[in-house]
Amino acid sequence: MPSDRPAARRPYAARMPLEERREELLDAALRVLVRDGYGRLTISAIAAEAGVTRPVVYDAYGGIDPLLHALLDRTRQRALDATLALIPTGGVRIELDRWMLEAADGLLRAAQSDPETWRPVLGLIDGAPPVVRERTEGTLALVRGFVADVLRTNLDPGTELDVEVVAHSLVALVQEFARLLLTRPDEYPKERLLAAYAGILALRRRP
Amino acid sequence: MPSDRPAARRPYAARMPLEERREELLDAALRVLVRDGYGRLTISAIAAEAGVTRPVVYDAYGGIDPLLHALLDRTRQRALDATLALIPTGGVRIELDRWMLEAADGLLRAAQSDPETWRPVLGLIDGAPPVVRERTEGTLALVRGFVADVLRTNLDPGTELDVEVVAHSLVALVQEFARLLLTRPDEYPKERLLAAYAGILALRRRP
DNA sequence: GCCAATTACTACACGGGTGTAGATTCGCAC
DNA sequence: GTGCGAATCTACACCCGTGTAGTAATTGGC
Incomplete structure (x- = not known):
């Protein structure tokens, strides 16, 4: 062999302005x-997945923490937009039972149509560090607040209920349904979940 | 200084037969x-916490995986024992509403009295790897099965309900209450949670 | 076509956890 | 009290991810 080739330089990845690179x-x-x-979300793995070398990632974000922060922001925003679109605000009066069903339906649809966004949001990704829990919890608190408002506005005046805990429960329940839908769709398709949910709600009226 | 002391040998930890060391x-x-x-559950950290050197841990368990497996087994067993004690088995007939309240009360008591066992079980520890989710899910499936049996045995014959999904919901709800109790006890003490739970159940009878 | 700024790459040092081989000490049995 | 086996410790080599300084290629503007 004449030339012991000097470690074959890596082909350059397509160049990209910073903002575009960040999104990619x-x-x-x-x-x-x-x-x-x-657990495997490392600078190395991200660089490899994007087809670039690690310094590119460092130039774009400076480290894993800012990158994760940005990723969580983007994901949170998408999920939150989809969620808030389902919740009437500003004291609008609605029919509670009907709304609870429609909102559940809407959320299950959203999760089903964009699982890459919702799996992290629903806590279905393993190995989440504390920062993820904190941010998710903050977002959930916001959503629960809106749900509680809807309940306060639309519950029959006579009803004595701990609205905050009920909001907690409703949100937890729909989240659990969404998890079932994403992890075991064959066993728990959307229709089954919504039918069961309707059945539970109906118990309130049929004594 | 006459003697440049040769790195001061570490004092020996108390010796212990293998089984005892394993428990410790x-x-x-x-x-x-x-x-x-x-994320920080490493051989190094465990050895330091126990006051021994890493080879002791390797001799006792062979690595982090067998150790974690054993830890999950022990924790799971404790939580499962406490849980199954609350669930009537073998087709015994009980009064459903009363039981749901008592079982919730029992579980919240258990969680409150032994948080070190229940925090991992309830998914309150950050960074759980896949193996943890798998094992927890298996245990939960077992519990849900028993709850579903209780429902089948004791629901009014006329009631048309998706028993599996309802069992799922009940378990998820009580878990969420337990999480609230362990993470924000001041805001959500046991009494408040149980009262709210009773209120939700009562909706079934007061139309 | 060429140049310069921008973007990407190579190469190094470092830190922390893993796993193991071999030396050392403890403490029970006799 | 003294062995001797069991339990513990020291010391090493290794891997993988991090972070950065310096080098090289690309590409848009002239």
């Missing part, structure tokens, strides 16, 4: 996250 | 786990 890195990071969990 | 290591591991999460 977030996309790559989300793929890694959903596929492998937080 | 599990205790240490549980403390580390609850305090720092799965």
Whole structure:
């Protein structure tokens, strides 16, 4: 062999302005996250997934923490937008039973149509570090607040209920349904879950 | 200084037969786990917490995986024992509403009295790897099965309900209450949670 | 076509956890 | 009290991810 080739230089990845690169890195990071969990969400893995070398990631985000922060922000915003679209605000009066069903339906649809966003949000990704729990909890608190408002506005005046705990319960319940839908869709398709939910709600009227 | 002391040998930890050492290591591991999460549950950290050197841990368990497995087994068994004690088996007939309240009360008591066992079981420890989710899910499936049996045995014959989904919901609800109790006891003391729960159940009778 | 700024890559040092081989000490049995 | 086996410790090599300084290629503007 005449030339012991000097470690074959890696072909350059397509160049990209910083902002665009940042978005692409977030996309790559989300793929890694959903596929492998937080435990394997490393700078190395993200760079490999995006087809670039690690310094590119450092130039774009400075480290895993800012990157994760940005990823959580983007994901949170998407999920929150979809969720708040289902909740009437500003003291609008609605029919509670009907709304609870429609909102559940809407949320299950959202989760089903964009699982990459919702799996992390629903806590279905393994290895979540504390920062994830904190941020998720903050978002959930917001949603629970809106749900509680809806309840206060629309519950029969006579009803004595701990609205905050009930809001907690409703949100937890719908979340659990969404988890079932995403993890065992064959066993628990949307129709089954909604029918069961309707059955539970109906107990309130048929003594 | 006459003697440049040769790195001061570490004092020996008290010797212990293997089985006893294993238990002590599990205790240490549980403390580390609850305090720092799965992300910091390393052989090094466990050895330090137990006051021994790493080879002791390797001799006792062979690595982090067998140790974690043993720890999960022990924790799971404790939680499962406490839980199954609350669920009537073998087709015994009971009064459903009363039982649901008593069982919730019992579980909240259990969680409150032994948080080190229940925090991991309730998913309150950060950074759980896939194996934890799998094992927890298996245990939950068992519990849900028993709850579903109770429902089948004691629901009014006329009631048309998706018993499996309802069991899922009940278990998820009580779990959520337990999480609230352990993470925000001042805001959500046991009495408040149980009162709210009773209120929700009561809706079934007061139309 | 060429140049310069921008973007990407190579190469290094570091830190922390893993796993193991071999030396050392403890403490029970006799 | 003294062995001797069991239990513990020391010391090493290894891997993998981090973070950065310096080098090289690309590409848009002229």
